[in-house]
Structure formats: C-alpha cells, structure tokens
Amino acid sequence: MATRTDAPTRREQILREAARLFAERGFHGVGVDEIGAAVGISGPGLYRHFAGKDAMLAELLVGISGQLLTGGKRCVAEADGSPERVLDALIEGHIDFALDDRSLITLHDRELDRLRDTDRKLVRQLQRQYVEIWVDVVRKVYPDLAENAARVSVHAVFGLLNSTPHLSRRDALPSRTAMAELLHSLARGAFAATAT
Amino acid sequence: MATRTDAPTRREQILREAARLFAERGFHGVGVDEIGAAVGISGPGLYRHFAGKDAMLAELLVGISGQLLTGGKRCVAEADGSPERVLDALIEGHIDFALDDRSLITLHDRELDRLRDTDRKLVRQLQRQYVEIWVDVVRKVYPDLAENAARVSVHAVFGLLNSTPHLSRRDALPSRTAMAELLHSLARGAFAATAT
DNA sequence: CCAATAGGTTAACGAGCGCTAACCGCCCTG
C-alpha cells in the first residue's frame, strides 16, 4: 500500500504543470500540447486522465477553493479562543497558501470566468463561504465595523496577501519567514485601521 | 477646433470596449468580431484604426502605465510638503484610478505577458518607475523600513487597492466616497504596521 | 499463456481565430 508521501501520481503531475502554465500565460494561452510536453507525454495523451482542458481547470479551481475553505474552517475550530487568535490563524493560513502555491492563487482570481456554469457556481459558493468566515471573525474583533465594510476590507486584504506573484523576479526578496511576517503585519495593520 | 470634452473619437470608443472585454474574458478569450460589435461596426473594420489586436492591448497597457506614472509624478511635484501628504496624494490618486477604471486596472496586472517584447519592456519600465516613486515616499515616512521590505509593502498595497474589481456584483457596496475613504484607511494602516 | 486493460502514440478533422483582399459609398475639397 502506498504511504502518504509517495511519488506524485500522473494526474497530480498534470495538474501541477497545468496550474503553472495557466498562471503564466492564461487558460486560453496554453495549448494541450504544451501541458502534455510539460509532463513528458504529448498532446492527446492527456485525455486518458482528464475529460478535457476545461476539466483540468475546473478540478484546479474547485480544489483550491475547497482547500482554502477547509483550512479556514479548521482555523475557527481549532483555535477557538479569542477572535484575535482565529484571525491570526486565518491570516497565517492564507499566507502559507499564497507563498507555497503562487500559481494556484493566481488562477483562483483570474480564470474563474472560464468555467462551465455549474462549476463556476460551485467555486463561487465555496469562495463566498470562505469570505464569510473571515467577515465573521473580523467583525468579532472589530465590532463597530459594518458588514459590507468588513466584506470590502476582507477582499482588500486578500488582494494584499495575494500580491506576491506580482513581484518581479529581479527584486531581492526577503526570506520566506520574513516575507510571511511582513505580510501578516500589513494585513493586521489594514484591519486595525478600520477601527476608527 | 474640438473642445476638450468632446464626443469620444472612434479610437477611444474601441479602446474602452476592448478594455472592458479583455478584462472580462481575457485577451485570448475575446475575438475581434466581438470588439467590433461592441462599438457597432463589425470585425475587420477595426483595422482602419489599429494595426491589430495586439496593438490595442499595447496601447491600453502603455497608456495605463503612463497615466499612473504621470499622476504619481504630479503628486510628488505638487504636494511637495511633508512626505505624509505626498503618500496620501499617491494613495488617493491610485484609488481614483482603481475605482474609475476597474477594467484597466484589471488588465494592468493580468495581461502584461501577452505583449510583444518591446512593448512589455516599456510597460515594465513605466511600472517600475511608478513603484519607485512610492518606495521613496514610503521610506521617507517610515525611515526604518528596509528597501526591499518597502517594495514588497508597496506591491501589497497595490494589491489591496486594486481589489475592487474582485467584489461580487451582488454585494451591497458602500458609496464611492465611503469606499475611497475605507480603502485609504486600509492602505495607511498597512503601511503604519510596518513601523514596528 | 492469453487476453484485457492502462497509458501511450500519430493522424486528422472541424471549428474558430486574426487578418487580408476586394469592393463600396459618403463627404470634403480644389
């Protein structure tokens, strides 16, 4: 039986490379031949693993949204102390995701409209649940904040945390831990500023 | 001779609609026939005004970057009082742009890689100059901030300010002025948090 | 040992794309 840290299955390989390519050149900008070449097979061989190009994108986006939501729920469940702690956990989890899976984060807010109606609705529902978790926690920490203002702030902080893929490759970046700390401070500072 | 606030020329019409469509469905996701239809002419008629689809995107992106940079320079030149004031002016200008030209903002960090090498380099250079203006001002306001940390923070705040297009159309949004104030507070709060 | 299945291959099709060619009417100027 396979242990937990096995060689990645072919499906996973394909998904990884497809995510990278989609993030780099856009969904419509990448051909199936390129995706195949990236995993060492060629073009139509992909159709032994996926129903089509759309299916790859759908699986990626649903997976991302689901992972984020699951992580968010876990933050609320585990650190069920002060809302402050939950918020910190949420921020940290989102940062980990943004730093470790840049291309997925990029896809997540860029290629949603390329999905079939049913898939897009599912992803949007997952995203909305994730946002609501944040909104609830933020409003517990800052009770004076109106609900729509809280939602705008949460979206804004997502934009802030998801900014890492936009950094030019030439810039000397801080270490991962320094980066995570900096982003965390920025996010907390942004929220703190909403309390008049 | 035409006065300043004239009916938009056909070129401008086309650029507006192209920007909107590119932002909605991606550069590769929009056909020239759609762009033509959006301005009431059909398909190849566009080639009387532009050399090609690429040229439209290039003009849009160069225009955006140039406008941002010009606005940034003006902020530094005009409000040459305290760096605090300059920073506020920069934030305000960027917010105006993000709120008034959502689709341009979307294009600006999404479709850069679809440009020809020469155009892309130009746009990147303009972008870098704009970023450097911000970095300089931020480091004057927060002298303890290291340069690369300042740059990361500036990119992050751009992500924060550019988050407005991601808001779902169903959400009840605050008024424009309230929105601008909120974003301004969030941005200042984020920067403030970098000063330990 | 044989046959089925998993996982590839190449060839090719059909649709859609950007773009060009060829043509046309309107307005404006000499």
Add this chain to the structure above:
DNA sequence: CAGGGCGGTTAGCGCTCGTTAACCTATTGG
C-alpha cells in the same frame, strides 16, 4: 462637379487549437 481618401462592408485564407479515431505496447490477473 470630379475625385480621393476615410471608414466601412463581406468573402475568404491560413493557421492553430481542442478533440477524436485508430493503433500500439506493456503489465497483469485468471
């Protein structure tokens, strides 16, 4: 009043892309 250019039109070309078809090989279970 002639004529030229500006700003459109439709037809169609050539290419690329996603997808399917047909075929091949290796592993594996009965």
